[in-house]
Amino acid sequence: MxxxxxxxxxxxxxxxxxxxxxxxxxxxxxxxxxxxxxxxxxxxxxxxxFPLPVFAVNRKHHVIQWNKALEVLSGISKDQVMGTGDQWKAFYGHQRPVLADLIADGASEEEISASYHGRARKSALIRGAYEAEDFFPSMGENGKWYHFTASPLISRGKVIGSIEILEDVTERRLAEQNLRYYARQITRVQEEERKYIARELHDTTVQTLVALIYQMDNFLAGKPDLTVPETERLNAVYKRLKWAVEEVRRFSRQLRPPVLDDLGLLPVLEWLAGELKKMYDMQVEVVISGEQKKLQPDTELALFRIIQEALINAARHARVSSAGVAIEYLEDCVRVSVTDRGVGFDQAGKIATLPRDGKLGLAGILERVQMLDGKVDIVSVMGKGTTINVEIPL
Ligand SMILES: Nc1ncnc2c1ncn2[C@@H]1O[C@H](COP(=O)(O)OP(=O)(O)O)[C@@H](O)[C@H]1O
Ligand SMILES: [Mg+2]
Structure with a gap:
C-alpha cells in the first residue's frame, strides 16, 4: 500500500x-x-x-402560557396572544405592566404596591410571589373584581419569567358591599330611633309625670286637714313620682344626650365622664390638644359613640378605676384615643367573629370609622391594657 x-x-x-x-x-x-x-x-x-384563568410570561414579557379559562374570561385566544406582549389587553384599556410583568422584572415591594395603589401585598404562602385585588371596570357588564397572584418561574436560581393566576371575586365583593351598606343603614336607623325615643320620653312621659307632680302639689296644698298617715302616704307617692321623672330623664339623656346636639363633643364628654363615675366609679381624664374645631354633626355623633363604647368597655371589661381620652385636632383630621391600663384582651382574629356572639361594640366602632373614611387601630396587650386609636379626616 x-x-x-x-x-x-x-x-x-x-x-x-x-x-x-x-x-x-x-x-x-x-x-x-x-x-x-x-x-x-x-x-x-x-x-x-385548570379551572382558573392562568397565564405565564418570560423575562421579555412575552406570553408563554395562556389557558382556556383565560381565553373565556378575556375573549382573547391563545393563538392571538402567545409570543406577544399583549397580556395587558385582557385587563386594561391601555398598555401597562400586569403583576406577572412586575414579578418577571423582579420589581421591589414599593414598586408593586404603588402600581396597585397599595392593594398588593406579599403572598403569605409562596416566596417571591405577590397577590393583589383590584377592580377592572372594562371587564364584564359592570366591571369585575379580581384577586390575582403572580409568582416567579425560577430555573437554576434565576427568574426566567412568572406565572399569574386569577380568581373572580366580584360576588364576594358585592356581598361585602351589601353587608356594609346594611350595617350602615342599621347604625343610622338605630341613631334615629334613639333620638326619637329620647324625644318622646322627654316630650310625653316626662311631661305627663311633671303634670302629675304639679297636680299633686296643688292637691296637697288645698288639704290642710289630712291625717298624718294620709299625708305620709301621699308624700311617699309624690317622692316616687319625682324619682320616676329623674329616672326617665337620665335614661333619655343616655339614649341621646341633648348636650351633644346643642353644645357639641367636648361638653358631652364631660357629662359622660360624670355618668361613668356615677355608674361604674371610674374616673375619666380627657386631654385635648390642637386647635379645637366644631366638627360635622355626623362626625361628632360617631366620635361620641366610639368614645362612649370604648369607655364603657374599659369600665366593664378592663377592671380599671380610671381611663383616658385624648383628642387631637390637626389641620386635616382629628385623632382620638381611648386608653385603659386594664386586663387587656386577645384580639387575634377575634374582632371579625365578635358580632356573631352578639358583641357589637367593637364592630360598631369599626363600622362608624369606616362610614367616615377614617382609620382605626386597636392595640390590646394581656395584662397591660387596651388603646383604641381612631383618625377621622375633616
Ligand atoms: N378595654 C377592654 N379591656 C378588656 N377587654 C375588652 C376591652 N374592650 C373589649 N374587650 C373584650 O372584647 C369583647 C368585645 O367587646 P364589645 O364588642 O364591646 O362587646 P361587649 O362589650 O358587648 O362584650 C369584650 O367582651 C371583652 O372581652
Ligand atoms: Mg362593649
Missing amino acids: SYITIIFILLIALAITAGVLIFFVVKLYLNREDLRTSSDVILARVLGR
Missing part, C-alpha cells in the same frame, strides 16, 4: 468518527429539545384544564 492510500484510509476513518460524534451530539441536543418541548406541552395541558 502506498502512503497516499494509508492517508486516504485514515482520513475516511476520521471523517466517519467525526460524523458519528456529530450524530450523537445532535441527537443528544435534539432529545433535550424534545424533553423541553414535551415539558412545555405537559404544562400547557395541565394549565389548559
Whole structure:
C-alpha cells in the first residue's frame, strides 16, 4: 500500500468518527429539545384544564402560557396572544405592566404596591410571589373584581419569567358591599330611633309625670286637714313620682344626650365622664390638644359613640378605676384615643367573629370609622391594657 492510500484510509476513518460524534451530539441536543418541548406541552395541558384563568410570561414579557379559562374570561385566544406582549389587553384599556410583568422584572415591594395603589401585598404562602385585588371596570357588564397572584418561574436560581393566576371575586365583593351598606343603614336607623325615643320620653312621659307632680302639689296644698298617715302616704307617692321623672330623664339623656346636639363633643364628654363615675366609679381624664374645631354633626355623633363604647368597655371589661381620652385636632383630621391600663384582651382574629356572639361594640366602632373614611387601630396587650386609636379626616 502506498502512503497516499494509508492517508486516504485514515482520513475516511476520521471523517466517519467525526460524523458519528456529530450524530450523537445532535441527537443528544435534539432529545433535550424534545424533553423541553414535551415539558412545555405537559404544562400547557395541565394549565389548559385548570379551572382558573392562568397565564405565564418570560423575562421579555412575552406570553408563554395562556389557558382556556383565560381565553373565556378575556375573549382573547391563545393563538392571538402567545409570543406577544399583549397580556395587558385582557385587563386594561391601555398598555401597562400586569403583576406577572412586575414579578418577571423582579420589581421591589414599593414598586408593586404603588402600581396597585397599595392593594398588593406579599403572598403569605409562596416566596417571591405577590397577590393583589383590584377592580377592572372594562371587564364584564359592570366591571369585575379580581384577586390575582403572580409568582416567579425560577430555573437554576434565576427568574426566567412568572406565572399569574386569577380568581373572580366580584360576588364576594358585592356581598361585602351589601353587608356594609346594611350595617350602615342599621347604625343610622338605630341613631334615629334613639333620638326619637329620647324625644318622646322627654316630650310625653316626662311631661305627663311633671303634670302629675304639679297636680299633686296643688292637691296637697288645698288639704290642710289630712291625717298624718294620709299625708305620709301621699308624700311617699309624690317622692316616687319625682324619682320616676329623674329616672326617665337620665335614661333619655343616655339614649341621646341633648348636650351633644346643642353644645357639641367636648361638653358631652364631660357629662359622660360624670355618668361613668356615677355608674361604674371610674374616673375619666380627657386631654385635648390642637386647635379645637366644631366638627360635622355626623362626625361628632360617631366620635361620641366610639368614645362612649370604648369607655364603657374599659369600665366593664378592663377592671380599671380610671381611663383616658385624648383628642387631637390637626389641620386635616382629628385623632382620638381611648386608653385603659386594664386586663387587656386577645384580639387575634377575634374582632371579625365578635358580632356573631352578639358583641357589637367593637364592630360598631369599626363600622362608624369606616362610614367616615377614617382609620382605626386597636392595640390590646394581656395584662397591660387596651388603646383604641381612631383618625377621622375633616
Ligand atoms: N378595654 C377592654 N379591656 C378588656 N377587654 C375588652 C376591652 N374592650 C373589649 N374587650 C373584650 O372584647 C369583647 C368585645 O367587646 P364589645 O364588642 O364591646 O362587646 P361587649 O362589650 O358587648 O362584650 C369584650 O367582651 C371583652 O372581652
Ligand atoms: Mg362593649
